[in-house]
Every structure is written in structure tokens, then in C-alpha cells.
Amino acid sequence: MAVGKLYIGRKVRELRQANTATQAQFADRIGISISYLNQIENNQRPVSAAVLLSLAEKFKIDLSGLAAGESDRLLSALSEALTDPIFAGQTPTPQEIKLVAQNAPAIAHALIAAHQAFRHNSEQLASIDDTLGRGSGLTENTPYEEVRDFFHFMDNYIHAIDLKAEALASELGIGETDSYPVLAGYLEREHGVRVTRAGRDDDLIRSFDPRTRVLTLNPYLPPATRDFQLAMQIAQLGAADEVDAIAGNAAFRTAEAYEICRIGLHNYFAGALLLPYRKFMETAREIRHDLELLSVRFGASVEQVSHRLSTLQRPGQKGIPIFFARIDRAGNITKRHSAAKLQFARFGAACPLWNVHQAFEAPGQIIRQLAETPDGVRYLCLSTQITKGGRGFRFPRQHYALALGCEVSYADNFVYADDMDLGNRASFEPIGISCRICERTNCAARAVPPLKGRLIIDHDRRAVLPYRLKEI
Structure with missing residues (x-):
């Protein structure tokens, strides 16, 4: 998988300020020009491999901490929010979204919060909730x-x-x-x-x-x-x-x-x-x-x-970047966290092609899956079913499926990957995050059309889905 250009201007600027250095002093220490440092800090140019190595050597920092962390999670949440049809015709490019998430995180958080308030309000109106108009505060x-x-x-x-x-x-x-x-x-x-x-x-x-x-x-x-x-x-x-x-x-x-x-x-x-x-x-x-x-x-x-x-995300002592979720039988994600690039949808159910749903059919077993998301990132996915309760015959039991995994580049660190064909692209099943934001146009498991997708209705043809999607 190719590594994209790395824009980490805010983090570089914070590192410089933490060391109480001027741009001239900082640029001299890592061996670049002041103009190049200024462009890096303003996310006008990506950071080169040589600069990354120099930062790691001179300031004893964890390179993985520069490339990942909050920016990935914020970028995912912001991108999902901006797929909403209310932004039709004004949707920024992926690069513009990345620049906002990395260089102006406060604005990104504010936009996400505003979108969440809009979603809550829309869902209230759609369900004709009795609490409307009574100051319930459910728009937050x-x-x-x-x-x-x-x-x-x-x-x-x-x-x-x-x-x-x-x-x-x-x-x-x-x-x-x-x-x-x-x-x-x-x-x-x-x-x-x-x-x-x-x-x-x-x-x-x-x-x-x-x-x-x-x-x-x-x-x-x-x-x-x-x-x-x-x-x-x-x-x-x-x-x-x-x-x-x-x-x-x-x-x-x-x-x-x-x-x-x-x-x-x-x-x-x-x-x-x-x-x-x-x-x-x-x-x-x-x-x-x-x-x-x-x-x-x-x-x-x-x-x-x-x-x-x-x-396990302690600075300088990070473990394998792992995603984790707990899901009930109705598909509700009751716990979620991802230290990997895979981010869970904030609205809607999880992808039906994800192996976590199979765990309920095989209690006590570890279900394995090699999966690829629409952005081309590949994962080793594990799932297993657990039961809580069990304090007597009449005590109710709760059944959940646990999901965890990592990018396939880390799969050798897991005993579960030993006999899997990690090098064969055909071994990886296509999955998404949620139907409402999934970019795939030919998925037979799709539950609802994507928010940004345009439907093609043909009364004379019928496939698995009752509509076709224009390429997003």
C-alpha cells in the first residue's frame, strides 16, 4: 500500500514551540531552510522522509505519533459529516478536508458538533417525537x-x-x-x-x-x-x-x-x-x-x-495499532475505539459483510477475516461472541460480539494470521464502514443508498438491488 503525502504542520509547529525555538533556530537544527519550514507548518508542503528522520533523531520523538493519532480520527469524523446531502455542491476536496483536520482542528470539531446537532434535530422531526418543542435539548x-x-x-x-x-x-x-x-x-x-x-x-x-x-x-x-x-x-x-x-x-x-x-x-x-x-x-x-x-x-x-x-498508545511505547468494538445482536456498536486507520461510523449500522456478525453463529470460536475497505487499506479482522450474566437459570444473559484487528502490515504479530494468505489480493473481502457513506457501487449487501450517491432507476431492468448507482 502506498503511503500518502504527510501534512503535519500543526504538530511540527507545536514541537517547535515546545522547544521554545524560533523558525530560524528550528530550521537550522533539522537542516532545512526557513521558507521550507514555514511551508511545512502551514501545510503548504508535505514533510519529506529526510525531515521526519531528522525530527526523530534530534528531538527523540516517535514517528508513528506524528503520522497517526487524533488527525486520523478527526479526518474520518469530518469526512463522514461532510457526506451529508446538506453539503451538496459545497463538499470540499479530500485534500481540503485533510488541511482543516490537521491545521485547524478546533474548526473541525465545531463543524462535527454542528452536524451532530443537525442530525439529532432531523431524527426528532422524522420520528415526530413528543418531546419536540418542550426544550428537551435533544438537538445536542x-x-x-x-x-x-x-x-x-x-x-x-x-x-x-x-x-x-x-x-x-x-x-x-x-x-x-x-x-x-x-x-x-x-x-x-x-x-x-x-x-x-x-x-x-x-x-x-x-x-x-x-x-x-x-x-x-x-x-x-x-x-x-x-x-x-x-x-x-x-x-x-x-x-x-x-x-x-x-x-x-x-x-x-x-x-x-x-x-x-x-x-x-x-x-x-x-x-x-x-x-x-x-x-x-x-x-x-x-x-x-x-x-x-x-x-x-x-x-x-x-x-x-x-x-x-x-x-496501548503511550507516547514512545506504542503497541500494535488495533481497532476494537463490541456489538449487540441488533447491530448497535456499544463500545468502539480504533488506533488503526479503520474508523467506525458515528451514524448507522456496521457493514453487513464484516465478519463480526458471524460471531453470533459460532459461540466460543475466533472468526478470522482478511478485509479491504474502499480506501484500499487491508486488515486482519477477528471476532468472537461473548455472553454476560449467567448468574443462575433465571438471570438474563446479554450476548455480544467482539471485533478487533489491525492493518495487514501488522498481521505477523498475531498468531491468528499464521496460515492465512496475506499476499494474495483475492483473499481480501471488500467491506465498508457503513452503507450510508460507503463508496462501493456494486455491493449486493447494501442496505440503503449512500448519502452522496445518485440513483439510476430503470423500470425495465432489475438486479439484486432495485437501483443502480452512479460512480461517486
Whole structure:
């Protein structure tokens, strides 16, 4: 796959400013002219390989961090928003969109927020919602969506929380022995919290009484869930200052979003404590990202392991760029994150050709797929079905499919790719992101026409689809 031109003017300018250097000083240090540096910083010229190497050598930076990260996610979200028919006749070119995402991210975020408000309003009108006209505020992002976007644009990696959790994991020896007695002992020793298991209560997972300092857990929780709840309690008591500061600085519009974010950050701390960054990443590389072995090694669930793999984005110590999602039977994406180029659609269902939907048909198995998106990028895609609940015959169970994977250039790092024909283009199945923004014109699995597609209706011909699409 050819590598496109790299426009990283904003990042270069931020690097120069962080080193308190003038353009003349910075240009001299990396061996280019002032005019060339000025053109780079204003995204008028791409960065050459020689300049990238010089930046890495002189400033000890991670090259992958320059080329990826928020710009890719922001570019994907902005591109999807601009496919809306309301922009018909005014849609900017891909290069113009890239320049805005990379050089003026605040404008890109504002445009995405405005488009989301428009979408919410349109959906309300279409469904003739009874709440219209009553000041419900549904034209804005919901608090949940606002927090989801916060983590998305943070690359799902929270540096201060991750470092604190890893330091505590090292102190307690997490990952070397059974975590439950270690975590329970720490809670009692450091926070005066006694852990007990209640009589059977199907609705209870965890309950903490601040007055009596008693943490009550459901006695029928799976070990991975039980340990996670202990780690959550440690986060609430031991990382409160860091969590409150991060959530406060996010400047959420509502108190609900702030509280939801605090829960998300507590969850993040718990995952980082049970799966400490460096130890987990080194083990994942050693056993080539075998999900079952990682789960056994750290006493975690497959979902916890898969999610953690997608958060390994520490500057200078990044893991394999992995995408991760959790999908219910109705096709709703209930968790999502991508450190890879693949970005999930913010509206609409996932592509029906994606192997994640097959996971419900083969419980307990790892489903593999070699896939190619319309932009020509190829991926190794993995999916598996999981079941939650199971605390007794009458207790409801939730069924989900987990999806994760990476660009095919990283596939050799996964045990699942060993017998797959990675070099054969015919092995890769065409998939999209969502029908509403997919560029493919000849897909028999298409559910709805693309927003930007023009339909060709022929009353005398009928194929699989009742219409044809002009080339987008």
C-alpha cells in the first residue's frame, strides 16, 4: 500500500514551540531552510522522509505519533459529516478536508458538533417525537455521546491515569499472582474497606457503603468481573483527584456528562491496574496477541483483554495499532475505539459483510477475516461472541460480539494470521464502514443508498438491488 503525502504542520509547529525555538533556530537544527519550514507548518508542503528522520533523531520523538493519532480520527469524523446531502455542491476536496483536520482542528470539531446537532434535530422531526418543542435539548449530543467523543479524541489513552495505575500494579505485584486477595488486602490496609459477599441478589454487582466502609460484591460474579470491581473501588478512593481534574478540564456541557466521564475514568484505571501497560504489552508481543492466553495469564476476560489492546498508545511505547468494538445482536456498536486507520461510523449500522456478525453463529470460536475497505487499506479482522450474566437459570444473559484487528502490515504479530494468505489480493473481502457513506457501487449487501450517491432507476431492468448507482 502506498503511503500518502504527510501534512503535519500543526504538530511540527507545536514541537517547535515546545522547544521554545524560533523558525530560524528550528530550521537550522533539522537542516532545512526557513521558507521550507514555514511551508511545512502551514501545510503548504508535505514533510519529506529526510525531515521526519531528522525530527526523530534530534528531538527523540516517535514517528508513528506524528503520522497517526487524533488527525486520523478527526479526518474520518469530518469526512463522514461532510457526506451529508446538506453539503451538496459545497463538499470540499479530500485534500481540503485533510488541511482543516490537521491545521485547524478546533474548526473541525465545531463543524462535527454542528452536524451532530443537525442530525439529532432531523431524527426528532422524522420520528415526530413528543418531546419536540418542550426544550428537551435533544438537538445536542447526549451526555453519553459527548463522553464517548472525549475518549475517542484522547486516543482512548489517558496518560496520567495509566501511569498511576501501572505504578500501583508494580507495587502490588499485579499479574504475578491471584489478584483478588492482593486487591482486597490493599483496600482494607490502605482505605479501611472491608470486602464481603452478599447473599444472592440478581441485581447486585457491587455496592459500597461509605459510612461503614463495606464493599459488597455479588458472590456469583465471574473472577474477572469480581477483580475488576475491586479495582474500580480502588480507583474511586485512590485516584479521585486525578479523575476529577481530567473530567473537570474536559469542560462538558452537562453535569451528567461529567459524572459519566468519571465512571469511564474509573473503569480506565481499573483496566490499567489489572493489565499494567508495559507488562501487558510485552506479554502480548511474546505470545503474539493470543487472546485466550492473555486472558489466562492476567486472569481477565477476553473483552477486557481486547479493549486493553486498543489502548496501548503511550507516547514512545506504542503497541500494535488495533481497532476494537463490541456489538449487540441488533447491530448497535456499544463500545468502539480504533488506533488503526479503520474508523467506525458515528451514524448507522456496521457493514453487513464484516465478519463480526458471524460471531453470533459460532459461540466460543475466533472468526478470522482478511478485509479491504474502499480506501484500499487491508486488515486482519477477528471476532468472537461473548455472553454476560449467567448468574443462575433465571438471570438474563446479554450476548455480544467482539471485533478487533489491525492493518495487514501488522498481521505477523498475531498468531491468528499464521496460515492465512496475506499476499494474495483475492483473499481480501471488500467491506465498508457503513452503507450510508460507503463508496462501493456494486455491493449486493447494501442496505440503503449512500448519502452522496445518485440513483439510476430503470423500470425495465432489475438486479439484486432495485437501483443502480452512479460512480461517486
